[in-house]
Amino acid sequence: MSWEYLQGVLVLFLVNSIAAMGVSLLTGFTGVFTLGHAAYMSIGAYALAIGMGRYELPWPIALLLAGVLASLVAYLVGVPTLRL
Incomplete structure (x- = not known):
């Protein structure tokens, strides 16, 4: 190996x-x-792969942007959910 x-x-x-x-x-x-952990982890991983693959960003920057994107999606889903 x-x-x-x-x-x-x-x-x-x-x-x-x-x-x-x-x-x-x-x-x-x-x-x-909860199923949210898997969804937000997948969003972050997908954003990281696109950032490094398609846009050729360095991994620390792509990782930071992926975390920000996953957090933004979690916020956009969480705020209306709290009103239920």
């Missing part, structure tokens, strides 16, 4: 671990079922 492959597997493991901890915190302490 090459180092690049192991590094890719480790990164995927860590990203999914962080997502699982977020869901565990929400469902474990409050009992609320």
